[in-house]
Amino acid sequence: MMTMTQMETTVHYDNGYDEYQYMNQEDEWDRDNLLDPAWEQQQRKTFTAWCNSHLRKAGTQIENIEEDFRNGLKLMLLLEVISGERLPKPDRGKMRFHKIANVNKALEYITSKGVKLVSIGAEEIVDGNVKMTLGMIWTIILRFAIQDINVEETSAKEGLLLWCQRKTAPYRNVNVQNFHVSWKDGLAFCALIHRHRPDLLDYSKLNKDDPLGNLNLAFDIAEKHLDIPKMLDAEDIINTPKPDERAIMTYMSCFYHAFAGAEQAETAANRICKVLGVNQENEKMMEEYERLASELLEWIRRTTPWLENRTPEKTMAEMQRKLEDFRDYRRQHKPPKVQEKCQLEINFNTLQTKLRISNRPAFMPSEGKMVSDIASAWQGLDQAEKGYEEWLLTEIRRLERLDHLAEKFRQKATNHENWASGKELILSQNDYETATLIEIKALLRKHEAFESDLAAHQDRVEQIAAIAQELNELDYHDVAAVNQRCQSICDLWDKLGTLTQKRREALERTDKLLETIDQLFIEFAKRLAPFNNWMEGAMEDLQDMFIVHTIEEVQSLIAAHEQFKATLPEADAERQALLGIHNEVQKISQSYGIKANIVNPYSTLTTEDLIEKWDKVKKLVPQRDGALQEEMARQHANERLRRHFAAQANLIGPWIQTRMEDIGRCSLEIGGTLEDQMTQLKQCEHVIVAYKLNVDKLEGDHQLIQESLVFDNKHTNYTMEHIRVGWELLLTTVARTINEIETQILTRDAKGISQQQMKEFRSSFNHFDRKKNGAMETDDFRACLISMGYDLGEVEFARIMILVDPNGTGKVSFQSFIDFMTRETADTDTAEQVVASFRILATDKPYILMEELRRELPPEQAEYCIMRMPPYAGSGAPPGALDYTAFSTALYGESDL
Amino acid sequence: MNIYSVNLSGPAPWGFRLQGGKDFSMPLTVSRLTPGGKAAQAGVGVGDWVVSISDTNAEDMTHVEAQNQIRAATDSLTLTLSK
Numbered sequence: 001m002m003t004m005t006q007m008e009t010t011v012h013y014d015n016g017y018d019e020y021q022y023m024n025q026e027d028e029w030d031r032d033n034l035l036d037p038a039w040e041q042q043q044r045k046t047f048t049a050w051c052n053s054h055l056r057k058a059g060t061q062i063e064n065i066e067e068d069f070r071n072g073l074k075l076m077l078l079l080e081v082i083s084g085e086r087l088p089k090p091d092r093g094k095m096r097f098h099k100i101a102n103v104n105k106a107l108e109y110i111t112s113k114g115v116k117l118v119s120i121g122a123e124e125i126v127d128g129n130v131k132m133t134l135g136m137i138w139t140i141i142l143r144f145a146i147q148d149i150n151v152e153e154t155s156a157k158e159g160l161l162l163w164c165q166r167k168t169a170p171y172r173n174v175n176v177q178n179f180h181v182s183w184k185d186g187l188a189f190c191a192l193i194h195r196h197r198p199d200l201l202d203y204s205k206l207n208k209d210d211p212l213g214n215l216n217l218a219f220d221i222a223e224k225h226l227d228i229p230k231m232l233d234a235e236d237i238i239n240t241p242k243p244d245e246r247a248i249m250t251y252m253s254c255f256y257h258a259f260a261g262a263e264q265a266e267t268a269a270n271r272i273c274k275v276l277g278v279n280q281e282n283e284k285m286m287e288e289y290e291r292l293a294s295e296l297l298e299w300i301r302r303t304t305p306w307l308e309n310r311t312p313e314k315t316m317a318e319m320q321r322k323l324e325d326f327r328d329y330r331r332q333h334k335p336p337k338v339q340e341k342c343q344l345e346i347n348f349n350t351l352q353t354k355l356r357i358s359n360r361p362a363f364m365p366s367e368g369k370m371v372s373d374i375a376s377a378w379q380g381l382d383q384a385e386k387g388y389e390e391w392l393l394t395e396i397r398r399l400e401r402l403d404h405l406a407e408k409f410r411q412k413a414t415n416h417e418n419w420a421s422g423k424e425l426i427l428s429q430n431d432y433e434t435a436t437l438i439e440i441k442a443l444l445r446k447h448e449a450f451e452s453d454l455a456a457h458q459d460r461v462e463q464i465a466a467i468a469q470e471l472n473e474l475d476y477h478d479v480a481a482v483n484q485r486c487q488s489i490c491d492l493w494d495k496l497g498t499l500t501q502k503r504r505e506a507l508e509r510t511d512k513l514l515e516t517i518d519q520l521f522i523e524f525a526k527r528l529a530p531f532n533n534w535m536e537g538a539m540e541d542l543q544d545m546f547i548v549h550t551i552e553e554v555q556s557l558i559a560a561h562e563q564f565k566a567t568l569p570e571a572d573a574e575r576q577a578l579l580g581i582h583n584e585v586q587k588i589s590q591s592y593g594i595k596a597n598i599v600n601p602y603s604t605l606t607t608e609d610l611i612e613k614w615d616k617v618k619k620l621v622p623q624r625d626g627a628l629q630e631e632m633a634r635q636h637a638n639e640r641l642r643r644h645f646a647a648q649a650n651l652i653g654p655w656i657q658t659r660m661e662d663i664g665r666c667s668l669e670i671g672g673t674l675e676d677q678m679t680q681l682k683q684c685e686h687v688i689v690a691y692k693l694n695v696d697k698l699e700g701d702h703q704l705i706q707e708s709l710v711f712d713n714k715h716t717n718y719t720m721e722h723i724r725v726g727w728e729l730l731l732t733t734v735a736r737t738i739n740e741i742e743t744q745i746l747t748r749d750a751k752g753i754s755q756q757q758m759k760e761f762r763s764s765f766n767h768f769d770r771k772k773n774g775a776m777e778t779d780d781f782r783a784c785l786i787s788m789g790y791d792l793g794e795v796e797f798a799r800i801m802i803l804v805d806p807n808g809t810g811k812v813s814f815q816s817f818i819d820f821m822t823r824e825t826a827d828t829d830t831a832e833q834v835v836a837s838f839r840i841l842a843t844d845k846p847y848i849l850m851e852e853l854r855r856e857l858p859p860e861q862a863e864y865c866i867m868r869m870p871p872y873a874g875s876g877a878p879p880g881a882l883d884y885t886a887f888s889t890a891l892y893g894e895s896d897l
Numbered sequence: 898m899n900i901y902s903v904n905l906s907g908p909a910p911w912g913f914r915l916q917g918g919k920d921f922s923m924p925l926t927v928s929r930l931t932p933g934g935k936a937a938q939a940g941v942g943v944g945d946w947v948v949s950i951s952d953t954n955a956e957d958m959t960h961v962e963a964q965n966q967i968r969a970a971t972d973s974l975t976l977t978l979s980k
Contacts, residue, residue, distance in 0.1 A: 795944045802923055873968055890961045893921040894928060896914050897967050
């Protein structure tokens with residue numbers, strides 16, 4: 001706002017005098033005579049245009065500046081339009097004083113606006129004083145169009161100039177220094193226009209040397225587009241060396257107002273915008289706050305129930321997921337919200353501060369979005385949160401415990417079910433129906449064991465039930481399944497209990513029955529064994545092969561048999577009893593449905609055996625009777641045979657004995673010749689031979705006896721063997737004795753022993769034959785030799801013994817005796833005789849030749865000799881010569897070497 | 898039992914009679930001595946058993962084998978006898 005002190009106006013009409021100053025009004029009137037007619041012209045045009053530019057708003061115009069203001073009405077109107085204020089009501093009279101009054105009103109108004117009007121009177125104006133009028137208009141222009149210009153602390157004329165300079169500063173070919181000549185080339189005008197409205201002209205096409213064009217262009221554009229009527233005349237400006245300052249200033253002030261107004265409007269708009277901007281900012285902040293607050297509250301509203309939700313999950317996994325979600329919430333979702341809240345508070349505080357600073361009323365958030373609301377909502381959230389976390393952990397623990405329990409339950413239940421599986425089946429078995437006693441006992445043992453096992457499991461079942469109970473109390477999610485399983489376990493348990501009991505009963509019952517049967521079996525076996533033995537014994541006895549030899553024996557057997565028969569009834573009774581036992585067993589097992597194979601383990605014998613044997617025994621009894629009778633008959637027959645035999649043997653035996661005696665006597669006899677003896681013996685022999693028939697007959701009897709297997713005969717002391725032996729002995733004795741006699745005869749003849757000698761030999765021999773059995777013992781012989789004068793050493797005697805008893809029988813026969821007795825005298829002859837015989841054949845040679853042997857001896861003997869004879873070792877012998885001497889001596893076991 | 902050995906220097910006759918032999922079931926014995934003969938001079942006794950002839954065991958010899966064994970000795974005859 002301009003103060004009155006700043007109102008100074010100066011009009012310089014100097015050429016090139018650049019100093020601008022607004023002079024006082026007084027100064028102005030002093031230049032009355034300084035007013036150039038050109039300027040006057042210019043001013044007139046310009047001021048008229050200027051006034052019209054304002055008056056057209058009131059819907060009127062002036063044509064003539066000195067005339068149209070004379071009545072003061074348009075003047076007053078002009079002032080009203082310019083100032084926008086109401087002047088006092090003009091007088092509507094046409095009288096001069098009315099006009100003067102009106103002009104005065106106008107002038108008063110001007111004065112009231114702080115303009116010192118000097119030497120401008122209303123009368124001059126009413127009179128139409130051009131100068132005065134122009135001056136007045138200039139005053140008005142100055143006051144209302146220029147005075148209020150304020151550019152960078154510079155006001156009025158200087159301000160306007162400064163403004164022009166500033167605006168044209170960018171245009172290098174424009175230099176505004178004053179309000180007259182600087183404007184002559186028109187470029188300033190164009191620049192000014194272009195500066196504000198580049199769209200209106202193309203400055204680059206303007207030419208300094210075309211001031212006319214430039215000016216007209218500028219004036220045209222201003223008029224057309226800026227609503228600034230033409231106030232200057234282009235030719236006037238060009239033609240005037242120094243254009244009218246005031247006109248230009250007036251015209252430029254219009255420009256200023258047009259642009260600066262716009263600028264001011266712009267600035268004002270900016271300020272408004274700024275303020276509005278601040279407002280808007282604030283509003284935005286408020287909105288933002290509201291929005292954030294809403295969002296936050298919404299979020300809290302959404303979240304709080306989630307945090308307050310205490311619906312338990314079923315599984316720990318789900319709860320843990322919840323915990324995870326909570327953690328996510330804590331770690332990811334909440335922090336930004338915390339930040340938001342913080343931000344909200346900050347925003348709120350900032351907003352409040354800003355509002356306070358910019359003098360605005362404090363921000364009052366809408367209902368429910370107050371800071372306190374937010375704070376309380378947030379608190380609620382926190383609490384819910386805390387409570388939630390605690391609840392989560394508690395729940396998790398609970399679920400953990402539940403899981404643990406459930407697992408425990410499962411494990412125990414499974415273990416129990418495993419144990420129990422199959423037990424029902426086992427207990428329902430009917431294996432006892434076919435079991436033997438031992439098996440039953442075993443089953444009972446097993447069952448006992450099972451019962452204790454069952455008892456041991458009682459505990460566990462109770463445990464399982466307890467756990468199930470706890471699960472129920474703790475509201476386990478799958479408690480239905482648990483209960484079901486628990487129930488089935490308990491049901492099965494009860495069932496097992498019942499089955500166990502039943503089985504025990506069945507087993508015990510069966511056991512008792514089998515025991516009973518067993519006892520029966522034992523008894524059966526106990527009694528059967530001896531009975532069987534008896535039967536076997538009986539069978540054996542009844543079939544006993546008896547060898548009896550006497551009637552008495554048979555009789556005793558028969559007696560025994562009768563005795564035995566007497567025992568049969570008792571035995572039969574025993575048999576009945578045994579069968580009875582067996583039947584009892586059958587009855588029991590049938591009536592009690594024992595399906596086991598009832599076999600008597602104590603006895604290998606069955607009732608069939610029993611029956612069979614009994615039948616056999618029964619059969620055998622009469623058989624035996626028969627046999628015994630037969631035997632009896634046989635014995636009788638045998639007895640007859642015996643007697644018969646005995647009769648015969650008793651005859652024959654003694655007869656043989658007699659004969660033997662005869663022979664013995666005969667041979668021992670000394671009297672009579674050997675020939676006599678021989679004859680006697682021959683006779684005896686004859687008799688004996690004739691008697692053979694009897695012996696044969698006896699043999700026949702004996703055979704019969706033997707065939708009848710009779711081996712004894714008490715009716716005679718003579719056995720067939722006796723007789724036979726005796727007979728043979730007789731035969732051999734007679735033959736031997738005869739032979740002896742013959743030999744004796746031979747010996748006698750050979751050795752030339754006389755009868756007398758023979759008798760002597762005989763007598764000696766008989767004498768020393770102590771035993772009188774025809775042979776001398778060794779001692780006898782020794783005695784004999786001693787008696788004959790042989791003084792024998794043991795060695796010699798031994799030698800002699802070897803000679804007489806070469807076979808070592810210990811007996812010396814009569815023949816040997818004779819041989820010995822006769823040898824001593826003739827022992828060398830025999831070998832020598834043979835040698836002598838060979839010598840003859842060898843024609844006195846000490847050796848013999850093979851052809852000689854072959855010639856003289858039979859072929860066999862010759863070859864024998866050739867083979868056996870050693871080669872002759874003497875000298876002078878041809879090859880093949882044989883030593884017959886050595887051979888001959890060797891024949892006799894004696895060699896001379 | 899008295900066993901002794903004699904060594905008779907040859908040639909034969911050795912002056913004793915040999916009796917017996919396995920084939921006669923009698924031990925080989927000296928049954929006779931030629932008086933003043935080599936055997937008698939060597940101290941052989943009648944009835945003595947011949948145990949070995951020329952260091953050959955005579956227990957199982959037949960009469961002929963013994964005979965031959967003795968005849969085989971020409972320069973000297975060694976006998977082991979038993980009284």
